[in-house]
Amino acid sequence: MSETNLKVKVWRGAEQGEFVEYLVPRNSNQTVLDVVTYIQRKLDPTLSYRFACRVGMCGSCAMTVNGVARWTCRTHVAKIVEGDALEIAPLNNLPVIKDLATDMREFFNKWKGAVGFFKGEQTRHDDFAIVKPDSEERQLANAGIECIGCAVCYASCDVVASRSDYLGPAALNRAWTLTNDVRDTQQLDRLRAVAGDAGCHTCHTHGSCTERCPKQLEPTAGISGLKKLVARAAVRGTKWGKL
Amino acid sequence: MSSRPRLDHRAKSHLSYLIYMAHRISGLLLACFLPIHFFLLSQSLFGADELDHYLKLTDFWAVKVGEWGLVTLLTIHLVGGVRLLMIEFGTWRGLRKGWIQAAIVLSIISGLLFLALAD
Amino acid sequence: MSLAISNTALLQARLWYAQRISAMVLGLCVAIHLFIMFYAIRGGLTAGEILGRTQGNWLFAIFYEVFVLACLVHAPIGLANILRENFPRSPVVGVLPWILAALILVLGTTAVIGVFTGGVGR
Numbered sequence: 001m002s003e004t005n006l007k008v009k010v011w012r013g014a015e016q017g018e019f020v021e022y023l024v025p026r027n028s029n030q031t032v033l034d035v036v037t038y039i040q041r042k043l044d045p046t047l048s049y050r051f052a053c054r055v056g057m058c059g060s061c062a063m064t065v066n067g068v069a070r071w072t073c074r075t076h077v078a079k080i081v082e083g084d085a086l087e088i089a090p091l092n093n094l095p096v097i098k099d100l101a102t103d104m105r106e107f108f109n110k111w112k113g114a115v116g117f118f119k120g121e122q123t124r125h126d127d128f129a130i131v132k133p134d135s136e137e138r139q140l141a142n143a144g145i146e147c148i149g150c151a152v153c154y155a156s157c158d159v160v161a162s163r164s165d166y167l168g169p170a171a172l173n174r175a176w177t178l179t180n181d182v183r184d185t186q187q188l189d190r191l192r193a194v195a196g197d198a199g200c201h202t203c204h205t206h207g208s209c210t211e212r213c214p215k216q217l218e219p220t221a222g223i224s225g226l227k228k229l230v231a232r233a234a235v236r237g238t239k240w241g242k243l
Numbered sequence: 244m245s246s247r248p249r250l251d252h253r254a255k256s257h258l259s260y261l262i263y264m265a266h267r268i269s270g271l272l273l274a275c276f277l278p279i280h281f282f283l284l285s286q287s288l289f290g291a292d293e294l295d296h297y298l299k300l301t302d303f304w305a306v307k308v309g310e311w312g313l314v315t316l317l318t319i320h321l322v323g324g325v326r327l328l329m330i331e332f333g334t335w336r337g338l339r340k341g342w343i344q345a346a347i348v349l350s351i352i353s354g355l356l357f358l359a360l361a362d
Numbered sequence: 363m364s365l366a367i368s369n370t371a372l373l374q375a376r377l378w379y380a381q382r383i384s385a386m387v388l389g390l391c392v393a394i395h396l397f398i399m400f401y402a403i404r405g406g407l408t409a410g411e412i413l414g415r416t417q418g419n420w421l422f423a424i425f426y427e428v429f430v431l432a433c434l435v436h437a438p439i440g441l442a443n444i445l446r447e448n449f450p451r452s453p454v455v456g457v458l459p460w461i462l463a464a465l466i467l468v469l470g471t472t473a474v475i476g477v478f479t480g481g482v483g484r
Contacts (some may be wrong), residue, residue, distance in 0.1 A: 016244050067253025089248045096247055158260070161250045162447060192367040199371065201378045204267075205330055207259030207338045221335040227378065228332065234375035243367055243375075271444060274437045274462060281430075281469035287413060288472060290481030294409035314396075321392045324385055331382065353396065360404045 004084060006077065008035055010047065011089040014096045019087070020044075026084070032072035033061050036088060036100065049100040056214070059150025063100050064089040069155040071214045091155035107151050110167045115190035116174035120183045129183045141180040144173045144222050146215050153209035153219055165198035169209035169219035172200055176222030179229065187240040191233055195243065200226040262343045266323035269316040276313060311357050318353040322346035377439050384435035391429040417480035426477075430470030438463040 004026050009019040022039045033051055040047040051061040056074040063072050066080055066087050077086065094102035111117075122129060131138055153169040154160055160168050167175075175194050178184050194200045200223050209219040233243040255261075283301075287294040300306065326342035402411065416422045438459035445455045 011247065015247050017247060018244060064248070067251055092250045156254055158250060158255065195367055195371045195375055197368065197370050197374060201374050204263060205327055206263050208254065208257065210338055211257050211259060218337070220330065220338065224331045231375050231379035234372050235379055243372065267444065270440050274441055277433060277437065278465040278469055281466065281473045284473035285469055285476045287409065287480065288476035288482055291409040291413050294412070298407060298409055317392065317396070321389065325389055328382065328385060328389065356400055360400055
């Protein structure tokens with residue numbers, strides 16, 4: 001057990017505020033979430049932060065650690081500490097409610113805005129839809145389907161930072177998986193939604209989303225797929241109708 | 244009291260972002276250079292002597308440094324651009340880090356070739 | 363729910379497509395141009411050497427005019443993207459790309475005609 005302390009700067013406040021430094025005992029096998037939890041329980045009960053499963057399944061604990069968006073429950077201090085210093089801030093690109101908790105509404109509103117939800121025309125009285133798991137569309141959908149909406153990609157995206165109306169990597173990734181869902185009946189609406197002025201073509205392939213996704217998803221792939229689809233639709237039309 | 248932190252260099256210090264920046268800057272500088280390049284060559288309209296007169300101006304060492312820079316930038320933009328075309332139109336194979344390395348290496352080679360071959 | 367698509371959105375999609383197609387053309391042109399250049403600059407470059415290769419040469423003329431036209435599409439769209447992101451509400455976004463396009467077309471084509479004809483005199 002190490003005797004040294006970590007010097008942890010934590011953002012306190014909302015859009016205006018300051019970094020406050022706390023001294024946290026350093027342990028082996030310590031995650032950043034452990035550090036935040038220690039501060040709130042032992043040092044300053046007024047600290048606000050979010051977490052739930054603490055085992056890397058829910059995505060609630062995402063924060064900016066030393067400038068990079070991460071899941072704090074899956075980030076070992078030993079891996080990212082700079083000397084003995086840590087800097088913990090709320091996720092970028094989202095409004096701050098208090099301290100480390102951000103307002104996720106715009107993130108999910110954009111998800112909806114990209115028609116990132118399923119709508120089919122079958123009912124329980126119809127036969128099962130037959131979708132071959134090795135079909136090209138299903139494989140493309142599967143590649144991006146595991147997103148849990150943690151907003152790490154959204155918080156890492158430079159285009160989101162500079163264009164407030166850009167739908168963002170998560171919403172576009174979900175739209176892409178649904179574009180490849182052969183049962184979905186809203187494809188034309190979806191294409192129109194992602195073709196907006198701040199749509200898929202605003203992506204500049206920085207790749208931060210793909211670099212940072214804690215589930216190793218690749219929104220850049222989905223967005224590239226959408227770019228091609230929308231561009232061809234703008235020039236030639238789609239199998240679902242005219243854009 | 245200060246404003247909440249924003250995305251800074253730590254979030255952007257990864258290879259894919261860096262090559263994006265290099266591609267954008269090289270494109271911008273090349274776009275500025277193109278009209279000058281075309282203007283110089285268009286002097287050929289007035290005959291070989293007129294063109295030679297302008298070509299002699301490029302013998303100045305500072306211009307040669309500029310030309311070296313342009314060849315390097317052109318290669319970065321070319322290879323970085325082909326990488327983007329692979330990402331956007333080719334089979335998905337990740338962020339094509341190999342192409343980033345190729346952009347760096349080939350632009351260095353280009354620059355060296357220029358220095359070796361130029362007068 | 364039925365969304366309508368705006369004209370700007372359609373325009374953005376088409377511009378993106380045009381820029382990528384011209385990029386494919388330029389990929390080839392630039393690669394060939396680099397080879398030609400490295401070959402040509404050996405031992406210095408004079409007007410006589412350049413014109414000796416290009417004068418009356420239809421292949422060169424067509425190649426370089428295609429090159430100019432690809433630049434004409436590619437560069438102004440790229441410039442427009444950069445301007446729109448960094449100066450969002452400025453009037454330059456609409457103006458500078460067109461100026462660049464005009465310069466590329468006029469000066470570029472003049473250059474191609476110039477090296478093809480080898481001079482039409484003052």
